[in-house]
Amino acid sequence: MSKNNEEIMSKLKDIVEPYVNNTEGLENLNSETDFINDLQINSANLVDVILDVEEEFGIRIENDEMEKMLSVGASLEIIKAKMG
Amino acid sequence: MNLADILSLKMNIEHEKTGLFPCYALPSRSTGRPEMGSIVFLGNDIIDWKTGRTQTHKLRERSLEKLFNLKEIKYIKSQQDTMLAYWQLWSVKESAYKAWQRLNQTQPVFNPKRFVCSDFQRDSVYVRYENFQSKVKTLYTKDYVYSQCDSEKCNYHIFNSEASYRAWLIEISKQDWVLKKTEYNIPNLFHKKTQNTVFVSISKDAGFVAVAW
Numbered sequence: 001m002s003k004n005n006e007e008i009m010s011k012l013k014d015i016v017e018p019y020v021n022n023t024e025g026l027e028n029l030n031s032e033t034d035f036i037n038d039l040q041i042n043s044a045n046l047v048d049v050i051l052d053v054e055e056e057f058g059i060r061i062e063n064d065e066m067e068k069m070l071s072v073g074a075s076l077e078i079i080k081a082k083m084g
Numbered sequence: 085m086n087l088a089d090i091l092s093l094k095m096n097i098e099h100e101k102t103g104l105f106p107c108y109a110l111p112s113r114s115t116g117r118p119e120m121g122s123i124v125f126l127g128n129d130i131i132d133w134k135t136g137r138t139q140t141h142k143l144r145e146r147s148l149e150k151l152f153n154l155k156e157i158k159y160i161k162s163q164q165d166t167m168l169a170y171w172q173l174w175s176v177k178e179s180a181y182k183a184w185q186r187l188n189q190t191q192p193v194f195n196p197k198r199f200v201c202s203d204f205q206r207d208s209v210y211v212r213y214e215n216f217q218s219k220v221k222t223l224y225t226k227d228y229v230y231s232q233c234d235s236e237k238c239n240y241h242i243f244n245s246e247a248s249y250r251a252w253l254i255e256i257s258k259q260d261w262v263l264k265k266t267e268y269n270i271p272n273l274f275h276k277k278t279q280n281t282v283f284v285s286i287s288k289d290a291g292f293v294a295v296a297w
Contacts, residue, residue: 067195
C-alpha cells in the first residue's frame with residue numbers, strides 16, 4: 001500500500017473507532033472492511049463518520065458519493081478523488 | 085404460550101389456510117422478490133432513547149442537511165422536542181429504506197435524502213422514493229422510539245435485551261426456523277424442513293431488538 005493510502009487508512013481508523021461495536025474488525029481493518037457488517041457501526045452513526053471525514057480531510061462529500069461509502073476501500077477511493 | 089410458540093403456530097396456521105406466510109408476500113423462488121400482487125412493505129427501526137436524547141450534535145445544520153431536505157428540517161425544528169423529531173424522521177427513513185431494499189433486492193446504499201417524507205404527524209409520516217411509497221408509523225415509550233412501515237398484516241415484537249432475543253432464536257430453531265441473511269444482508273426466517281421463507285425485519289439498538297414479520 002502506498003504511503004498516502006496508509007496515512008488515509010490510519011486517519012480513517014481513528015475516525016471510525018468511536019462508533020465501532022466490533023473491535024476485532026477494527027484490529028483487522030483493511031480495504032474490504034465493511035462499516036456495518038464488519039465493524040458493526042450503527043447506521044445512525046454513518047453520517048457522523050462522513051462528517052468527521054469531511055472535517056479531517058477538508059473535503060465535501062455529496063450525497064451520491066456518500067451512498068457508496070459503506071466500506072473502508074470505497075471511502076479511501078472517494079477521499080483520494082476529492083483530495084485530487 | 086411463549087413468543088416462539090405463537091410465531092411458529094401463526095406461521096403454520098396461516099400457511100395452511102392461505103398458502104401464504106404471515107407477511108403475505110411469498111418470495112419468488114427465482115428472484116427472491118415478493119410476488120406481484122402480494123406486496124407488503126416490511127421495514128422497521130428502533131432507537132434507544134436514553135442514548136438518542138443526548139446526541140444533540142446531530143441537530144447541527146451540517147448533520148441535518150446530510151439526511152433531510154428543507155421541509156423535513158422545518159418539521160424537526162417545529163417540534164417541541166427536536167431531538168425526538170429527529171429520531172422519528174431518521175427511524176422512519178430507515179424503516180422505508182429496509183422495505184425498499186427488500187423489494188428491490190439490491191446491495192446496501194446510504195442515501196437517506198432519497199427517501200422523502202411528507203404528511204408529517206407525530207405518529208405517522210409518508211415516505212416516497214421514485215415509485216415506492218409507504219406510510220410509516222412511529223410509537224414512543226420512555227425507553228425507545230420505534231418506527232415500522234404501516235401494514236395491518238405485519239406483527240412485531242420488541243425484546244428488551246440481546247439475551248432474550250437470542251433465547252427466542254434458540255426456541256424457534258427447535259421448530260426448525262433459522263435466521264438467514266441474503267447476500268445483501270437482508271434477513272429471512274427459513275424453515276429447514278419445508279424450505280419455506282418468512283420475511284422479517286430486525287432492528288437493534290443498545291440491547292433493544294425489534295423484530296417485525
